[in-house]
Amino acid sequence: MVNNDLKAKAEKILKTAGFNSTKAQIFILQELLKAGKPLSREELAARLGEKCPDKVTVYRIMERFCAGNLVHKVYLSNRAWNYELAHHCDEKQCHPHFTCNNCGETFCLTGLFLPMVKGLKKGFVVQRQQVRIEGLCPACS
Amino acid sequence: MVNNDLKAKAEKILKTAGFNSTKAQIFILQELLKAGKPLSREELAARLGEKCPDKVTVYRIMERFCAGNLVHKVYLSNRAWNYELAHHCDEKQCHPHFTCNNCGETFCLTGLFLPMVKGLKKGFVVQRQQVRIEGLCPACS
DNA sequence: TTAAAACTGCAACATTATTGCACTTTTTGC
DNA sequence: GCAAAAAGTGCAATAATGTTGCAGTTTTAA
Ligand SMILES: [Mn+2]
Ligand SMILES: [Mn+2]
Ligand SMILES: [Zn+2]
Ligand SMILES: [Zn+2]
Numbered sequence: 001m002v003n004n005d006l007k008a009k010a011e012k013i014l015k016t017a018g019f020n021s022t023k024a025q026i027f028i029l030q031e032l033l034k035a036g037k038p039l040s041r042e043e044l045a046a047r048l049g050e051k052c053p054d055k056v057t058v059y060r061i062m063e064r065f066c067a068g069n070l071v072h073k074v075y076l077s078n079r080a081w082n083y084e085l086a087h088h089c090d091e092k093q094c095h096p097h098f099t100c101n102n103c104g105e106t107f108c109l110t111g112l113f114l115p116m117v118k119g120l121k122k123g124f125v126v127q128r129q130q131v132r133i134e135g136l137c138p139a140c141s
Numbered sequence: 142m143v144n145n146d147l148k149a150k151a152e153k154i155l156k157t158a159g160f161n162s163t164k165a166q167i168f169i170l171q172e173l174l175k176a177g178k179p180l181s182r183e184e185l186a187a188r189l190g191e192k193c194p195d196k197v198t199v200y201r202i203m204e205r206f207c208a209g210n211l212v213h214k215v216y217l218s219n220r221a222w223n224y225e226l227a228h229h230c231d232e233k234q235c236h237p238h239f240t241c242n243n244c245g246e247t248f249c250l251t252g253l254f255l256p257m258v259k260g261l262k263k264g265f266v267v268q269r270q271q272v273r274i275e276g277l278c279p280a281c282s
Numbered sequence: 283t284t285a286a287a288a289c290t291g292c293a294a295c296a297t298t299a300t301t302g303c304a305c306t307t308t309t310t311g312c
Numbered sequence: 313g314c315a316a317a318a319a320g321t322g323c324a325a326t327a328a329t330g331t332t333g334c335a336g337t338t339t340t341a342a
Contacts, residue, residue, distance in 0.1 A: 123279025138264025
């Protein structure tokens, strides 16, 4: 069954990354896997419905996942933290994200990496580079 | 006098961009010119002190400036809108911004442009590209 | 099996931004 | 310059999003 596969996958990822297999963490990780794009706390809740843990728990889980580098925060124009699995990101660079100025939808541009920025002044140590693009999506252009 | 120059400059920019020369708009524009980096509403207020208009007015002015493409919003990790003058940005690309993971300071990497992303699927129209970098600043590395 | 460690939910609170509306300032047309 | 219109402003209330403290529960590990 596909759902069992997903759950098994989530549990495996948790274990590998050193996290406990709690119900809340499994639900959230499964949903991030399904989504394949950044989700705000609210979008996550809408998708999980009944199964969604309390918002405090969600934020705390995301914080732990970020600390463990399982998840990245993405900063978009929607006035909320947005979380996505880090598994499609390079060590130092996440794939770019495209947000439509008309409908507000955000798309992952998986596979489209830009070169890392070059020529920083002495002393700057780059840990991560993120690219945010805005424009019109196919449905709106 | 340098201050008068700055005020004159602000007024000229406003006029050119089709904005009225109100006290609030002049103060804010002067401060954005001085800052030369993105400011949150709160940072702006700290800099302007007494002269700072009500926060509602600040937000509304920034909204107008953004609509007139005089100012850009920059999305950083600080849970606030950040505004900066658009005058060091290309038509389609702002210069990258570097935020230190240790002290939280943000730096403009003026002059360091990346190539525009290439290879988007049909139908995507790019209007602006922004690059956000995190890492350690010279003082913290 | 049980004690320790980790996690969760609820309520209260904090921070940041927005809305409505009455008042003021600035611009415009004479 | 002057009056009317247009644009901008401030205050209070409210909304949206995220955080803290703490008691109780679940998970892990011995
Ligand atoms: Mn993505
Ligand atoms: Mn800048
Ligand atoms: Zn769209
Ligand atoms: Zn620093």
